[in-house]
Amino acid sequence: MADDFRADLEGELESIKRRGRYRFLRDIGTPARVEITIGDKKYLNFSSNDYLGFATSDQLIDSLGAIGEKWGIGSGASRLICGNMEVHGDLERRIAAFKGTESGLVFSSGYMANLGIVSTLGTPRTTVFSDELNHASIIDGCRLSRARVKVYRHADPGHLEELISTDDGERKLIITDGVFSMDGDIAPLPDLCYLKEKYGAILVVDDAHATGVLGSGGRGTASHFGLSDKVDIQMGTFSKAIGTYGAFICCDAVVRDYFINRCRPLIFNTAIPPLIAALTIRALDMLEEDPQIVDILRGKVKRFTAVLANHGVDVQSETPIIPVIIGSDERTLKISEALLREGYFVYGVRPPTVPEGTARLRVTLSAAHRDDQVEGCAEKIAGLMAALGGDGA
Numbered sequence: 001m002a003d004d005f006r007a008d009l010e011g012e013l014e015s016i017k018r019r020g021r022y023r024f025l026r027d028i029g030t031p032a033r034v035e036i037t038i039g040d041k042k043y044l045n046f047s048s049n050d051y052l053g054f055a056t057s058d059q060l061i062d063s064l065g066a067i068g069e070k071w072g073i074g075s076g077a078s079r080l081i082c083g084n085m086e087v088h089g090d091l092e093r094r095i096a097a098f099k100g101t102e103s104g105l106v107f108s109s110g111y112m113a114n115l116g117i118v119s120t121l122g123t124p125r126t127t128v129f130s131d132e133l134n135h136a137s138i139i140d141g142c143r144l145s146r147a148r149v150k151v152y153r154h155a156d157p158g159h160l161e162e163l164i165s166t167d168d169g170e171r172k173l174i175i176t177d178g179v180f181s182m183d184g185d186i187a188p189l190p191d192l193c194y195l196k197e198k199y200g201a202i203l204v205v206d207d208a209h210a211t212g213v214l215g216s217g218g219r220g221t222a223s224h225f226g227l228s229d230k231v232d233i234q235m236g237t238f239s240k241a242i243g244t245y246g247a248f249i250c251c252d253a254v255v256r257d258y259f260i261n262r263c264r265p266l267i268f269n270t271a272i273p274p275l276i277a278a279l280t281i282r283a284l285d286m287l288e289e290d291p292q293i294v295d296i297l298r299g300k301v302k303r304f305t306a307v308l309a310n311h312g313v314d315v316q317s318e319t320p321i322i323p324v325i326i327g328s329d330e331r332t333l334k335i336s337e338a339l340l341r342e343g344y345f346v347y348g349v350r351p352p353t354v355p356e357g358t359a360r361l362r363v364t365l366s367a368a369h370r371d372d373q374v375e376g377c378a379e380k381i382a383g384l385m386a387a388l389g390g391d392g393a
């Protein structure tokens, strides 16, 4: 590697370290279960997005052999060449039926789906209105698009209306996370639906963290608000609560058709492995056959926040993402390191992932956690906050 190029990278890494923002990869030695090991140490995992425990479901693992025999592993090509197998279409009809939309379209990841949605619809004649806390993949989609982009304050329909009422773009697209990934709060969908109709916009909702979590039987944010017929494009992922991999959009047939013809992250990307598509159909079967699992998950959230409340820590969440705001980067790091020593894997999130001064523990719960594990984690966090101070000071 050229010396000055390498020195450049090393210099930047040094500066990341000096600012306490250095990141590294941890190798987990076990499947994505509640109990994991790193090296020879065991941890209880409170950082995964596998909200229903499907990622290690025995039922899915048992079906691997038969699915592999039927469909093999890889797809071999993009969907438009010869990578589109019957099972991809089956999955799309399946997710559309689950969501009650005219059609569905599968992408290889949520990141790809969001890049695709915003860059494909965001032509120069379009203005995109994006919540300031939207996922990085939406932000990157905005950057890749040729649209005018207007960012509205987080979950603030008043600010959105200010921006949208004075915009002279020919086409308007509002995009929001359904459940915000770092705060676990829910988008103000009724207000967004009102505004999108008033100003002739379309509305896109990213249900990465809402699929399998919110709404009737885990049908997502639109279902949660009874607004399924108002949201033009419901995007979601299979990689979180559904426990597999890949993503989807649920939409009108015309949008699907248009994307097949225009959406570069769909066209120039290898189709998801048919093995994964078939497993995902089975995972959706599991969710539909046993929708109470979504209520079990909600029960874990109530249990966790109740223990914190007993210790005077007021944290609200309607979703399994529970942000425990600590404030300073340093104290957040200290608490998450102490939790690690005690065998709790709780991710500490610091800027630039979250705004300055709002460093936090991002606790995620799963239906697969036992009640005593949930309570133990909340007790431990409350204890450390009391010992180290965690009121944002």
Ligand SMILES: *Cc1c(COP(=O)(O)O)cnc(C)c1O
Pocket (backbone or CB within 6 Å): 108, 109, 110, 111, 112, 114, 135, 137, 177, 179, 181, 206, 208, 209, 237, 238, 239, 246, 247
């Ligand atoms: C995880 C996530 C994505 C990306 O999905 P992947 O399948 O992991 O690429 C997109 N949007 C939100 C809100 C997410 O949390």
